[in-house]
Amino acid sequence: MSTLRDATLLRTKTLTPSVRELTFDAGGEFRFVAGQWVNLRGPAAASGEPLVRAYSIASAPSDDGVYSLAVTRVTGGPMSNWLHELSEGARVVQSHAQGFFTLEPVVRPIVMIGTGTGVTPLRSMLLSLTSEPLDVPVTLVFGNRTEEDILYRDDFESLAARLPSFTFLPTLSRAAAGWSGRAGYVQAHLAELVERTGKNADFYVCGLNRMVGEVRNLLRKELGVERQRVHTERYD
Numbered sequence: 001m002s003t004l005r006d007a008t009l010l011r012t013k014t015l016t017p018s019v020r021e022l023t024f025d026a027g028g029e030f031r032f033v034a035g036q037w038v039n040l041r042g043p044a045a046a047s048g049e050p051l052v053r054a055y056s057i058a059s060a061p062s063d064d065g066v067y068s069l070a071v072t073r074v075t076g077g078p079m080s081n082w083l084h085e086l087s088e089g090a091r092v093v094q095s096h097a098q099g100f101f102t103l104e105p106v107v108r109p110i111v112m113i114g115t116g117t118g119v120t121p122l123r124s125m126l127l128s129l130t131s132e133p134l135d136v137p138v139t140l141v142f143g144n145r146t147e148e149d150i151l152y153r154d155d156f157e158s159l160a161a162r163l164p165s166f167t168f169l170p171t172l173s174r175a176a177a178g179w180s181g182r183a184g185y186v187q188a189h190l191a192e193l194v195e196r197t198g199k200n201a202d203f204y205v206c207g208l209n210r211m212v213g214e215v216r217n218l219l220r221k222e223l224g225v226e227r228q229r230v231h232t233e234r235y236d
């Protein structure tokens with residue numbers, strides 16, 4: 001990991017049954033751009049090599065070095081389980097902020113598509129965008145299995161209530177009876193989105209590789225969106 005620094009775990013919060021938010025203080029000099037990620041170093045594996053995993057930053061850029069991550073507990077996953085058990089006050093080693101999944105100049109409609117904790121860089125982008133007047137329509141399509149899995153739901157609903165130009169579209173692949181929102185995978189809603197926003201929107205897609213690949217293919221090959229308008233981040 002390049003340019004290492006220590007960060008202190010300030011506080012934690014349970015966001016959903018499988019997602020824990022961790023807020024770190026990395027010191028006043030730590031800076032990031034919305035959409036970037038950090039590498040965190042975990043305990044040494046059996047081989048002696050430290051575990052290193054990337055996590056996208058979920059909070060808006062700030063000047064105080066404090067930032068939040070949202071981590072899904074993966075069954076049998078060494079790093080995510082370690083992070084779910086980490087106590088407040090613990091110190092971890094992290095990299096500087098990295099990655100190019102960041103906002104293009106805001107000159108056309110924006111469509112964000114995320115699943116699970118793939119929403120975290122999108123949330124950071126949204127928070128940075130909505131701190132100023134929003135001149136373009138922004139839509140977030142957020143896929144999860146069930147209603148209780150919708151992390152940061154209150155934030156997205158409040159933003160949508162406050163900003164007429166922001167539309168929040170949660171969709172559930174295993175909706176319970178009584179769910180009145182969208183159903184199915186995010187892929188199922190793409191054609192309608194492109195029809196609504198036009199092909200010339202910027203599409204930001206984040207989550208597990210399979211979803212990101214399918215969404216990219218649909219946008220590019222079936223819906224005619226230009227390559228440079230599709231921005232992706234893959235978690236595996």
Ligand SMILES: Cc1cc2nc3c(=O)[nH]c(=O)nc-3n(C[C@H](O)[C@H](O)[C@H](O)COP(=O)(O)OP(=O)(O)OC[C@H]3O[C@@H](n4cnc5c(N)ncnc54)[C@H](O)[C@@H]3O)c2cc1C
Pocket residue numbers: 037053054055056057069070071072073074076077078079080081116117118120208233234235236
């Ligand atoms: C750029 C980047 C940003 C990332 N940001 C985040 C983030 O903000 N939050 C987060 O929880 N993870 C994020 N990840 C994934 C993270 O780096 C780890 O892969 C994850 O925590 C699993 O690590 P592990 O050691 O527990 O399990 P491993 O044994 O390394 O992985 C086991 C399996 O877990 C699956 N997996 C990985 N991430 C997820 C996930 N988020 N949800 C469900 N299944 C998953 C993969 O398919 C993998 O095969 C990111 C990955 C990358 C490359």
